Amino acid sequence: MTLVSKVTQVARKMAGRSGPRLLSVKDAWRLTPNMIRVVFAGPELAGFPEGREGGNCKLMIPDINEAKESFAARLQNGPTPVRRTYTVRQFVAETQELTIDFVAHGDEGPASRWATQAKPGDFLGFAGPSAPKVTQFIADWYLVAADPSAIPVAAVALEAMPRDAKGVAIFEVTSPGDRQDIKIPAGIDVHWLIQPDPHQPSTAQEDLIRSLDWPQGRVQTCIAGESGVIRSLRGFLANEKHIPREDTYISGYWKIGLVEDDHQKAKRDGNA
Template sequence: MNRPQPRELIVIKKSFVTTNMLRITLGGKNIHTLPANQESGYVKLIFPSENQKPIVRTYTIRHQRADEIDIDFVLHEDSGPASSWAKQAQPNDSILVGGPGPKKLIEEAADWHIFVGDMTALPAISVNLATLPQNSKGYAILEVISESDIQPLKHPNGIELQWIINPHPGEKANLLLEQVKALPWMEGQVSVWAACEFSSMKMLRAFFKQDAKVEKEYLYLSSYWKLGSNEDQHKEVKRIDLEEMEQ
């Protein structure tokens, strides 16, 4: 299948969602080359780089309207190329955008649900929570940098939101796992959606697969980043990890 060609989009506006999350709204004449209904899917943001191939970073489509999409950026002290660009972006700036890639949605055909993620996963989790049937039940364990990063999220009343504060993302790799282990386990089939830093993901994976014995079709697990690594380095770590899992 042919991949869609990257298209140039234009910065429409920017706004802070919370203290450490910045939203960039993109649009322009090429926005209609993005298919409709792609919220929680990902796009590739392509940044020019001197004397080497372009820098590519992966981000989730948080909102999609007829002529705009919103991309949320987590702001770190040691900003990478994407968050640095977002901080400096001004209306009418342009950026090359590839994709979209597949939407990442939880398996709804379960008795209850668990979402687990840090701020990099919050856009995708937010879309999932907003699209679940209103009678859904379960938990969402959400790690944020500060109390001021807690944001109102549309979600079924039966999904309990639990916010964890971690001022140093990527450290305390067992933080999310310990919160999951403390959950009262509900009756019936659980479906799990979890995405976070690489080391945290591996701990969650071991628990959900080995201890909780969640079946593959009800389990989505991904690492969105790795402490101390850029996206290219993280991609290689993920490749090696997958090979080891298959041995």
């Protein structure tokens, strides 16, 4: 065991947990053609913190056909399973049910593959959650933009906004059937853009954002998705619109052609 993992283990014990949670699937279904909703339930969710919708978490993915006992042992003692970052879409304390929405982008990614096959009784490891990404809604005008990977964080933000909020929400999804029902304030103009091949770079969100009549007053953003799109939008918001950093949640969630570990490394190196 490395020093870092030893320190992590001691910190978890002090916080009353001895390691990641081993979550069990209660139900899983296609929310839309390219999005899978998984609801986890069971005693492992005891003590799960409330109010973390929109926060992110690390999911540890079992190998194909891995037995629950050997995966549970691996969560405690290593070797560390594949880890992927996801968003808490909902947690209901009364029923202790946790919802996470997975983009179904094929079998190449371990997390996407796991979700595509998920059924009641399946399991994975869970660490987190972090604090939510957008907690204060103090703007005159909101700009929300998301591809499918960021619909969970965007939906949580839109649902938490004051009901008299004004602004624009842009969702770029794979097919018309991928539109979701989200409780969006009436003063937010909603645009659903269709991009059938998410592996092709797209400028559709940026083109639309650049065409907007930019409002007077304070602007807050909740924007996430493919890193190339995000990089370009980040530059636009900072350099052309001069939105202060503290009002700007903008984050690359994945990158065309890179698995998550390589994408995270590219981000750390300033290349994504």
